[in-house]
Amino acid sequence: MSVNSRMLALAFALLATSATQAQVYKWVDANGQTHFGNAPSAPEQPVEAVNVRLGYEGTEPDAVTETGSATASGGDGETPKTAQSQKEMCNEAMRWTRIDIPNLKEVAEQRLKDQKITREQYRESTRALDQVDSSITMTDCVTSKGSALERYQCLSRGAGVLVCSGALEGLL
Known part of the structure; x- marks a missing residue:
């Protein structure tokens, strides 16, 4: 390794x-501890839906600014x-x-x-x-x-x- x-x-x-496609919720319990889960807590507790960013969602890839050279005929076929x-x-x-x-x-x-x-x-x-x-x-x-x-x-x-x-x- x-x-x-x-x-x-x-x-x-x-x-x-682990990030999944499921909705993630955030809430604070009676002791002030913040929790995250895939199901809301008890109905009497306020919850907040969390936006989990799983990856890029766009139509065109970003341009990479770092330069690199890949020759088209570098002698390796x-x-x-x-x-x-x-x-x-x-x-x-x-x-x-x-x-x-x-x-x-x-x-x-x-x-x-x-x-x-x-x-x-x-x-x-x-x-x-x-x-x-x-x-x-x-x-x-x-x-x-x-x-x-x-x-x-x-x-x-x-x-x-x-x-x-x-x-x-x-x-x-």
């Missing part, structure tokens, strides 16, 4: 959350079409990563506020996410091969950093 995979596993263990396809896939991987990392940091911050993790665990998880974020680059993506390419393809489908890194494998 690579350093990034181990750091993601740590971040995931600290965050321990790559055609212009496959180079363009890989660049498009990388644009999607970068777009999903720009969504996923901030969402994971937001979850960590909420868990810290709810006293589910310590301040040190929060710092470790955000450091790990920052390191992963800086290691996922357009240049690396367009030049990737083998298992690295598979991870970027996974990211491009919106599966998420934790899933695509293999961080979940050690935890399940």
Whole structure:
């Protein structure tokens, strides 16, 4: 398991959350404890529907500002079409990563506020996410091969950093 995979596993263990398509509700109990759930609490308690951001919902991918070069004929038999396809896939991987990392940091911050993790665990998880974020680059993506390419393809489908890194494998 690579350093990034181990750091993601740590971040995931600290965050321990799963986003689903179901409605999420938030309420505060009589002791002042904030709760989240997929069903409203008792009818007499006020609840708030929470908007869970699962991913980008738009018609056009964002432009990636980082430059990377994928040559159309780099001597390895790559055609212009496959180079363009890989660049498009990388644009999607970068777009999903720009969504996923901030969402994971937001979850960590909420868990810290709810006293589910310590301040040190929060710092470790955000450091790990920052390191992963800086290691996922357009240049690396367009030049990737083998298992690295598979991870970027996974990211491009919106599966998420934790899933695509293999961080979940050690935890399940």
